[in-house]
Amino acid sequence: MKIYDRLRNWRRPPGVANLLSAGVLFMGVYAPFAATLSLVALLSPSVAAAQERGEIGIALGERPELVEIEDLQGNAVSLAQYVEGRPALIEFWARWCELCEALHPQMIDVQERYGDRVAFVAVAVAVAQSQRSVRRFLEGKPMGFPVLWDEGGRAVRAFLAPGTSYIVVLDEEGTVVYTGSGGDQDIEAAVRMALD
Numbered sequence: 270m271k272i273y274d275r276l277r278n279w280r281r282p283p284g285v286a287n288l289l290s291a292g293v294l295f296m297g298v299y300a301p302f303a304a305t306l307s308l309v310a311l312l313s314p315s316v317a318a319a320q321e322r323g324e325i326g327i328a329l330g331e332r333p334e335l336v337e338i339e340d341l342q343g344n345a346v347s348l349a350q351y352v353e354g355r356p357a358l359i360e361f362w363a364r365w366c367e368l369c370e371a372l373h374p375q376m377i378d379v380q381e382r383y384g385d386r387v388a389f390v391a392v393a394v395a396v397a398q399s400q401r402s403v404r405r406f407l408e409g410k411p412m413g414f415p416v417l418w419d420e421g422g423r424a425v426r427a428f429l430a431p432g433t434s435y436i437v438v439l440d441e442e443g444t445v446v447y448t449g450s451g452g453d454q455d456i457e458a459a460v461r462m463a464l465d
Contacts, residue, residue, distance in 0.1 A: 325448045326429040332443050336423040338392065341404050341416060348390070348424065351415060352439060356463030357388040358456070361425065361435040362416070364398055364406040368434035371452030377413050379456045387460050389414035392424045394433060438463050 327333055335349035351357065360376065362369045380389045391412055393403045400418050407416060419425055428437050436454060438447035440463045447459040 325450050326431050326435055327437060327445055327448060329445050329448065331445050333437070333439075333445065334427045335443065336427045338424050339400075339418040339420055341393075341400050341407075341418055343400060343418075346417060348392075348417070351390045351417075352388050353443065355386065355388055355441050356460070357390065357439045358460060358463075359424075359428065359437045359439070360389075360391045361394055361419075361428070361430040361433055362391040363394050363396065363433045364403055366433040368450075368452040372434060372436075372454065372456065373412075375454075375456045379460055380414055382457075383460050383464070384414070387463060391416040392419050392430075393417065394425060394430075395420050395422065 335347060335352060337345055337347045340346050348359070352359070360369070360372070376389065380387075391414065393400075393416055395418065400420075403416065403418065417424075424430070428435075430437075431450060434452060434454075435450045436448065436456070436459065437445055438459045440446050446462045449459065
């Protein structure tokens with residue numbers, strides 16, 4: 270049998286179509302989004318200043334736009350309704366993020382102690398998850414504070430979020446007092462920066 274005949278008669282194994290579809294989806298949707306975000310980050314003066322000071326994402330002292338995103342039912346909501354008028358902690362989160370999982374016990378503990386004075390909000394990024402998958406995940410593992418959905422990446426761009434497990438703490442005037450990323454952040458110390 271010639272090679273041409275083998276190729277013509279070849280049948281894709283099960284699952285290959287899904288893998289190909291995922292690759293096309295990534296290249297068509299997520300890769301341009303990530304490239305655009307990286308380009309914006311590289312060209313932004315506030316990011317350059319933040320990087321010079323060793324900060325992550327948006328610079329300390331900035332006042333990010335409190336953009337409109339969605340709740341997990343798809344209703345439009347503004348971050349302002351969760352964070353204006355009091356200090357706030359915003360975590361850029363994903364159900365698949367191991368660093369977010371590592372932060373979770375500390376987040377719950379600090380939220381229980383400071384939640385009456387500081388708003389806690391998780392912003393679920395729209396990468397490799399859907400509103401539905403996030404809702405199902407939270408049925409088994411509730412966060413203990415509101416989880417919003419950032420379908421178009423508006424919050425990611427407003428806060429210059431470099432990835433998941435990225436935390437921004439705002440004071441009561443909406444000014445950034447802390448940024449950090451990773452599973453070993455000191456959440457209580459970050460929250461106290463907004464209260465002092």
